[in-house]
Amino acid sequence: MSAAGALALIPALAIAQQRPAQQPAQRPAAQPQRPAAQRPAATTQDRSGSIEISAAPAAFITDQVLLGLLDGDSLAIVDDNPSRAGFGGVGRIGYNWSPQLGVSAGTGFGMQSGATIIQPFLALTYTLNLNAKTSPFGTVGVGATMFRGNGTRKSSTGAHVGAGVRSMVGENLALRVEARLQYDNFSEFEDPAYNSTASAGISYFAGGGPPRDTDSDGVPDKRDRCASTPRGATVDVRGCPSDTDRDGVLNGLDRCPDTPANTPVDANGCTRDTDRDGIADNADRCANTPAGTTVDATGCPRDADRDGVADNLDRCADTPAGTPVDANGCPRDSDSDGVMDNADRCPNTPAGTTVDANGCPRDVDGDGVADNADRCPNTAAGTQVDANGCPVQRDADGDGVIDANDRCANTPSGRRVDANGCPLVDLPAVGATMILRNINFAVGGSRLSPSSMATLDQVATSILSIPNSRWEIGGYTSSVGSLAANRRLSTARALTVMRYLVSKGVPAGQLTSAGYGPSNPVAPNTTAAGRAQNRRVEIKRVQ
Incomplete structure (x- = not known):
């Protein structure tokens, strides 16, 4: 309802108040009851416990007979030919116990035909739903009406009824429109007077807030029949939790809400597995399996090769049947x-x-002294040695090549050398892998760069020094490009290295090659440096 609509009530109130001066006062006929308005949907703001402060411009309509008496010779409070309407304002402050009930106190103040009107009041308010955006209300209360003018004052006591509507324009601010009819009893007049007030203004709400929900289950405390529900549990409209699978863990906290009946569960409502082997306790025949043990369907340690050593302890899980093994499950040595x-x-x-x-x-160097006793394990073939396997002739750097034949006379102690006394590449042991450094190719191709050949020459010599050994040359790429292209490139590069070693005298039967593309990176492929490290050639000793 707008301010203009409120002011439109004034003529209707005036007609209701008109009556002959000599007849006793009669109450205006009751207005037809308006159909009840539907309650609007509630907003999220709860204004229970809020203080409401209102201010509004107002129009005051004075009872026609009363106005005549106030203009009479004995009182003369108002001007000659007075108007029944006066204008001013209404202010009030109230407290809302709930979204329906509130109490307020205030006063109206205005001017009418030279007289001052003052109307203090106390009111009880009933609102359909104060939390709604638009909330109709009705009021009933007590108050007084005072007229002052021409040095004279007249006052009354009385009661009033009224109706109005609030319309929220923000969380704490509303438009408020109200019309009130007041029954006034002046001691100087025989009959009571019926004065009315219409106002349209604003209300400001301070305080209030969302309803208390101590256990944070979404049901306010005043409606919560289970006020101590654990946080996270789901509840019904009464605020009480449920346990659908009856395992003792409430819904909302139960990570396994469909556990079969009578199944032991952990604190999360999931089937209990004390030894954490993946088999529930109620089906586990070996309930205390050590942590990390691989188990079968019954929860007992698995022994795939049936050597008597459980798989989690078996370091040689594929031992052939019947092979004697040690405590680690490996063939005995x-x-x-x-x-x-x-x-x-x-x-x-x-x-x-x-x-x-x-x-x-x-006896790698074939000098008749076993390697474990040979202090010079790389003595050149045909060299006469002593009991320690070292040449009888002078060998200053102790590399097993006598000085007369040594082309690298200052080889560091302990380094393996070729027949010329020059250091060999330290190749990996059986089963181990080593990256060949300084092996480069043409960009995007498999042609060796000249700088790579010196390293491969040393590798070839080193392989020749280990008879009957077998080796795999493995090529790798970075992740740049398609997987198929990278595998083709890595295969071609590994084959190029193998062919070069064969060209240097390594028997082809001792070598194989394979391309692995971008698999098994040794560095992240997210940086240029990492991708450069992943583009590599490895040599693995197979036998």
Whole structure:
């Protein structure tokens, strides 16, 4: 309702108040009851407990008979030919107990035909829903009306009824329109007077807020029958939690809400697995399996090769059936020479002795002194040696090549050398892999750069120094480009390196090549430096 609409009530109120001066006062006929308005949807703001401060311009309509008396010779409070309408304002302050009930106190103040009108009041207000955007209300209360003018004052006591509507224009601000009819009893007049007020202004709400919800379950405390619900549990409209699968863990906290009946569960409502082997306790035949143990469907340790050692402890999980194994599940090697007993032709080799593939002491340089006793293990073929395997002739750098034949006379101690006394590449042991440094190719191709050949020459010599050994040359790329293209490129580069080694005398039967593309990166492919490291050639000793 706008301010103009409120002012439009004034003529209707005036007609209701007209009556003959000599007849006793009669109440105006009751207006037809208007159909109840639908309650609007509630907003999120709860104005229970709020203080409402209102101010509005107002129009005051004075009872026609009363106005005549105030203009009479005995009182003469108002001017000659007075108007029934006066104008001023209304201010009030109120407290809202709930979205329906509130109490307020205030006063109206205005001017009418030279007289001052003052109307203090107390009112009880009933609102359909104060939390709605638009909220109709009705009021009932007590108050007084005072007229002052020409040095005279007249006052009354009385009661009033009224109706109006608020329309929210913000969280705390509303437009308020109200019309009020007041029953006034002046001691100087025989009959009561019916005065009315119409106002349109604003209301400001201070305080209030959302309803308290102590357990934060979305149900306000005043409606919550289970006020201590654990945080996170889902609740019904009464605020009470439920446990659908009846496992003792409330819905909303239960990560496994459909657990079968009578299944033991953990604090999350999921099937309990005490030893964390993936088998629920109620189905686990080996309930105390050590952590990390691989188990079968019954929860017991798995032994895939049936060697008597559980898989989680078995370091050799594919031992052939019937092979004697040690506590680690690996084929037994009684003399600890690296050759298993079932293949060891020299099963009692002294500890520390380097052996060949048959488990017998190795003599790499063929000088008649076993490697583990040979202080000069790289003596050139045909060189006369002493009991330590070192040349009888002078060898200043101790590399096994006598000075007369040594082209690299100052080889660091311990380095393996070729027949000319020059250092060999330290190749990996059986099963190990090594990156070949300084091996470069044409961009996007498999042609070796000249700078790579010196390194490969040393590799070829080193391989030739280990008879009966077998090697794999592996090529790798970065992740740039398609997977298929990278695999083709890595295969071509590995094959180029292998062919170069064959050209340097390495028997082709000792070498294989393979391209692995971008797999097994040694550095992140997110940087140029990392991609450069991933473009590499590796050599792996197979035998």
